[in-house]
Amino acid sequence: DSGVTQTPKHLITATGQRVTLRCSPRSGDLSVYWYQQSLDQGLQFLIQYYNGEERAKGNILERFSAQQFPDLHSELNLSSLELGDSALYFCASSADTRGTEAFFGQGTRLTVV
Amino acid sequence: GEDVEQSLFLSVREGDSSVINCTYTDSSSTYLYWYKQEPGAGLQLLTYIFSNMDMKQDQRLTVLLNKKDKHLSLRIADTQTGDSAIYFCAEIPDTGRRALTFGSGTRLQVQP
Numbered sequence: 001d002s003g004v005t006q007t008p009k010h011l012i013t014a015t016g017q018r019v020t021l022r023c024s025p026r027s028g029d030l031s032v033y034w035y036q037q038s039l040d041q042g043l044q045f046l047i048q049y050y051n052g053e054e055r056a057k058g059n060i061l062e063r064f065s066a067q068q069f070p071d072l073h074s075e076l077n078l079s080s081l082e083l084g085d086s087a088l089y090f091c092a093s094s095a096d097t098r099g100t101e102a103f104f105g106q107g108t109r110l111t112v113v
Numbered sequence: 114g115e116d117v118e119q120s121l122f123l124s125v126r127e128g129d130s131s132v133i134n135c136t137y138t139d140s141s142s143t144y145l146y147w148y149k150q151e152p153g154a155g156l157q158l159l160t161y162i163f164s165n166m167d168m169k170q171d172q173r174l175t176v177l178l179n180k181k182d183k184h185l186s187l188r189i190a191d192t193q194t195g196d197s198a199i200y201f202c203a204e205i206p207d208t209g210r211r212a213l214t215f216g217s218g219t220r221l222q223v224q225p
Contacts, residue, residue, distance in 0.1 A: 002155065002157070002158075004155075033212060033213075035213075042215060042216075042217050042218070043156075043201065043203075043213075043215035043218075044215075045212040045213060045214070048211075048212055055211075056210045056211065056212055058210075058212060090155060090156065092156075092213075097211065098205075098211050099205055099211040099212065099213070100144060100161075100205070101158065101161070102158070102213065103158060104148075104155045104156040104157070104158075105155055106154060106155040107155050
């Protein structure tokens with residue numbers, strides 16, 4: 001158990017809908033990262049937050065957004081969903097902004113039908 | 114830019130050693146990682162090495178780094194069926210955006 005908790009584990013939704021994925025980092029970790037794992041794109045970095053502030057952006061679509069709350073949990077919002085958004089979404093956390101040791105949650109499997 | 118490449122598949126017999134290879138392109142100082150993903154599970158951090166090191170050993174795992182060739186390998190001694198998984202090589206540059214760039218993963222199959 002990495003100590004990073006993601007909910008829900010599975011999500012099935014229709015095209016055009018909006019969903020929210022939630023992540024609780026390990027106790028004491030200030031950085032949260034979101035990654036997407038799909039068959040065609042592999043594992044891709046989406047976005048990083050550190051202590052409530054956005055720190056780095058990767059290949060995140062404009063339809064996607066994230067935030068980190070004062071209690072350090074984070075949410076990834078995916079809107080206007082398309083079939084191609086079906087993927088495993090991982091959250092990772094690390095103690096600092098350098099991300100030297102990042103621990104991953106179990107992921108949320110999103111299926112868009 | 115950063116790019117990490119791995120071979121897709123490796124099959125070994127139980128008890129043998131496994132060697133999984135990776136090449137990376139980032140020319141700056143970097144941290145290099147090995148993650149393990151079992152079916153239906155998340156990514157488990159196995160070990161990591163900074164690019165000023167040549168080798169790191171942790172129980173059955175040995176990481177070797179050839180910085181000149183930008184080649185990283187993970188050796189698993191006495192491979193067990195429980196080691197069957199996908200192994201991802203990843204890097205973080207020491208400067209700039211500090212997020213992991215992953216390879217495509219190597220599927221290790223351990224035959225009993």
